[in-house]
Amino acid sequence: MPVPLEHVIGLSAVLFAIGTIGALTRRNLVVIMMSIELMLNAVNLALLGFSRAWADPTGQIFVLMVITVAAAEVAVGLGILISLFRNRDSVNVEDVSLLKW
């Protein structure tokens, strides 16, 4: 393994943090979803790092599963986004705060 595992995990941590910031601070729903994708990728990176370290393909299987779930999530999420845009003519996350007291 060319680089110490710490660096891989650290990178994944940084990516996850960036993704979190994006998901928390951006208001464009599309970008929020992209940030979530980024977080998922960070997790994948960590999984692959460990899988490499332990020489155990299970981690890679998990990554495949995560990718699948991400695809499904994007499909459904974007579908929701489209119908939302049709109804409210906006993808600003703050315009969809109807479901409250």
Added chain:
Amino acid sequence: MSAAAVLFYVFAAMTVVAALGMVLNVRNTVASAMSLVVAMIALAGIYVILEAHLVAVIQILVYAGAIVVLFLFVVMLLNLRSDAFAVPRSRLVKLLGMVVTGWILWVFVRLLPGSLPAVKALPEGFGGFRDVGRELFTSFVLPFEVTSFLLLAAIVGAVVLAKRRID
């Protein structure tokens, strides 16, 4: 420092920069999407360095090739013009975000040194499609099948949601 290591750090830098570009670019959604693609491809490179060849290809095929294109597709479909989101958030939320991020990073960093496993030597053909495929269709066949159900549900859901009601 081996060539692989150099590549790793180059890709890592690319990924971080692209990710930041995606998150911080408030003017242009498509640009964000493109920087996400860059991040994905760079990550794929890192995966190759981590001996996960199959995953790397899948990463490009699915993420770069399909998911982000889907994002772009939607952005164009809705024809989102840039400026709508230029208005900055309230400082409080930003601060909270930063604090939380700091937390996460701190926790992870505290976790890192020493607590990680020793690196093992790799078996032949590790991460190749044969290896992973065998694993996938023997030990993890049930999750695999369940995933197919998930995808089916996702397809149906997407169609139902995005279909334009004709009435």
Added chain:
Amino acid sequence: MPEIGVIIKVLFMVLVVMAALLPVITWVERKQSALMQDRIGANRADIAGITVIGLLHPLADVLKLLSKEDVVPAGANRVMHLIAPVLALVPAIIILAAIPFGGVYDFGSGPVSLVAADLDWGMLYILAAGSIATYGTVLAGWSSNSNWGLLGSLRGSAQMISYEVTMGLSIVGIFMVFNTLKLQEMAQAQDATFHLLGFLETFGWISHLPSWLSWLQVPMWGVVLQPLGFVMFLTCIMAENKRPPFDVPEGESEIVAGYHMEYSGMRFGLFYTAEFLEVPVIGTIVTTLFLGGWAIPFLSTQDIIGGLIPVFGVGAATGLCLILQVLTFFLKVIFMIWLQMQIRWTLPRFRYDQVMDLCWKIMLPLSLANIFVTGLAILLIQEAGR
């Protein structure tokens, strides 16, 4: 040394395919269309009155494109507008790196495989690279701030994503048959023949084939083993290329020129090049997967070499074999190019919904069924073999 070898191979592929084939292709295209439309076709461009049956036209084209003004429409996103053509062209080129244009030869100093990057997962690599090509279309339309362009890239992205799925599924059968993703291995596997009625023996329906049938041999090509896969893959990959009859993203009659409407000069030239370059690229891919790659039908490598050694000696025989097979490869590629031309000028443009229906409602189920049947057959043969 190996790096040098790789570079040489890449240069060979790129130079041959681009510098040599590309102009020819444009010319062939012109002549082909002329033939079909009962015209003479390209015959004007001349240097000092010499018109080499119009072969000078590509040269003229390039000069024209290079010398035209490069317009960037107002309100366009300059960066994207610049990147888009490159993104469209690059994948077509890098795909060539994984294509084996010749077999594995041993000149005494270890085996030499005539493929730039002989990846374990070469086919996946090709698919991945192809999927990147989508961005060219998408960005081009979006960045040029034009509704026609936007519509074009919408159509283009939707069509390409859809057909990627079917394309991937349609060659799973091939993967199963040859039990590899490595293109060189596929080509080698196709460098053989099998008896057309062999299955009778395999399933033990007859004890042994009568000798007077022994001439009934067939090359073990993908097109023979996976005819349905061949048809579907060809369709999908041509749809990926967005040339007629799948050119709805451009659709001059509907959305003017689609996603590269706002392009001019050499940027348009890049799109143009990409589109034309993909024709031989498709040719190479299909050849490798279905038409036996560099293999000469009924003449396996060891037959050739074994037959030539007594005449020329080992080194020369191998070299001769190499030349023969590379030529065979390019012959097949040219045949594929011609075939695409035929299709392109024969069929009219589909309607957009027809394109989508063809993908999702016809070919996706068909490809799944193909996978199923293939798997079943393989299982049966394995059972019978044991």
Added chain:
Amino acid sequence: MVETAGPAADTTILRWIPLFPLAAAVIHGVLLGLLRRPLARRATYWLSCGAVAASFLVSLFAFSQLLGLPEGQRAMVDDVYTWIGAGKFSAEAAFLLDPISAVMILIVTFVGFLIHVYSIGYMDDDHREDKGFQRFFCYLNLFTFSMLVLVLADNLVLMFLGWEGVGLCSYLLIGFWYSDRWNAYCGMKAFVVNRIGDFGFLVGIFLLFAALADVGHPTVAYREIAAAFPSITDRLVQIPAWLGGGEWKLATVIGLCFFVGAAGKSAQIPLYIWLPDAMAGPTPVSALIHAATMVTAGVYMVCRMSFLYEAAPGASAVIAWTGALTALFAATIAIVQTDIKKVLAYSTVSQLGYMILAAGCGGYAAAMFHLGTHAFFKALLFLGSGAVIFAMHHEQNTDKMGGLWSTIPRTGAVFLVGVIAISGIPPFSGFFSKDEILLSAYVAERVPGHLWIWGIGVFTALLTALYMFRVYFRTFHGVTRVPPDQMRKMHEAPATMLQPLYVLAVFAALAGLAGLPQVYGDWLGIPDSNSLGHFLAPALPAGHGEHEVSHALELQLSLLAVAAASAGFGLAWWLYIRSPELPARMRETLAGLHRVLVNKYYVDELYDALFVRPLIWVSDRVLYRGVDAGLIDQVAVGGTARAVQAFAARGLKYAQSGLAQSYLILMVVGTVAIVGWLLR
């Protein structure tokens, strides 16, 4: 668990005895309740009667096998499966066939079969509802099953199952014609009163089990209880102050609790009130359930628990006196009743009093003996009265009968047999069994005032003869009070009703010979003629009931009883045949007493005032309006809802901003906090 019988006997046949009626009942129930396809009447009664006949045959077979076993260990146990298993507690679904239960199952299946056959004719003219016929037989089979479970049960819990089953069936059958509110009310009354008794029974079971578990024998099976009982015989329990306090013998307390149950089922003071009203049901039901079998369950249970009562003289004394008083009390009421079935009902109560009396005095064998004979002649009497009622088109009042002998002599004849039998006139069965009871009372020194009990018994015998012959004369002799045209149309009941009567008449006459006391045995030269007593002896404690009195004394006592019975007969003859105008005059002179008797000492009214009305008031005002509507609905349910609502409206709702990202922030903060805490 229990040691099984010898290899000779195949014990698994026992389970078939209750199984046949159950199967029939289930088939009927499924057809009626689920498929709603009533069977044809023919198929219905063939199924039901066939089932009971089958279990009667199996019973006979099992009985013969039991006789095949050696004297000492006559017991067959069929352990079907573990019904309830919970830690140390386990109740087997096991059937025990020993002399006591053998006698019971023979009576139940035989008399039951006859009554089933009888019902074919009796229910045939009931057209109140089309499904009624099958419903009736369904209930009847279900009752047979429950009764057999009750008597065959190997342990108290399974017995309690049968106990409740018969209670349910009695409820269903009393209210069989539920469209008539009065019948439904009577059914409910019977059920509720029985609940009181069951409560006592349950408490008794719990006490017994707890005590046995204390000494390390957690069991409910009879024979294990009997084995382990001596270890708790001398225990004392502290009685709560509101019950008078003081230390009682545990055995006594348990015995009394059991007796409450017995009093409920066997209609003893103070719980007898349901039985007379139970006559609202069809007559075969009155015969089967409320004369022959179910009401004797209490007696059976007391005999079954005899080892316990042997250790609890106090309880035995209470039982004996209760029985005696019930016998007398019911007899006095019976004298003035005019409804033929009411008279029989009170006589049943009275006879049950006899049995209980015997059991209390330790004459368990005598009690079982009388139980058997009573089953025969009381079933005979009820069915006979049923035949009369059938002939009179559901007219039950003897004031509107009289002189029926001329039209339905066969019914009259069998009825007369029953009357003689119950009056205790030799050599009919009633005489011997009643004689044994009186004897056991006479010799029961340990019961305080046992001679008084004996006296009461004798006097009651007189009353019994009086009221039975009164009913007989008023029904079949003297000047008729039936309109002549109806008299002309009147005819005997169909064969399906009469033939069971004949059979029963034979048994009612001769069943006494089964337990022929030794005295007469010596006369006739039969060695140990009291075969029933010998048969039962090993299963019952060799109590004081058995100990010898000189034959001379025994003869004198029985002569006295016969004298009393004949006195009653004479009195009845004088009053209702010789000078029929006398009763009316007596009624005028003794108007007050007569009114009290006709109104059954106003006991029902008393209970109504003491228990029923207060209970209803409490249930309505306190339990329903106070607890249910007020406390639970308003405070508990509504209050919770209101509280949550208020809390949410005040504060909680502001946590729901509707902004996805605010939720996300909270989520992330929470996650990170947890992770950080885990990694601290």
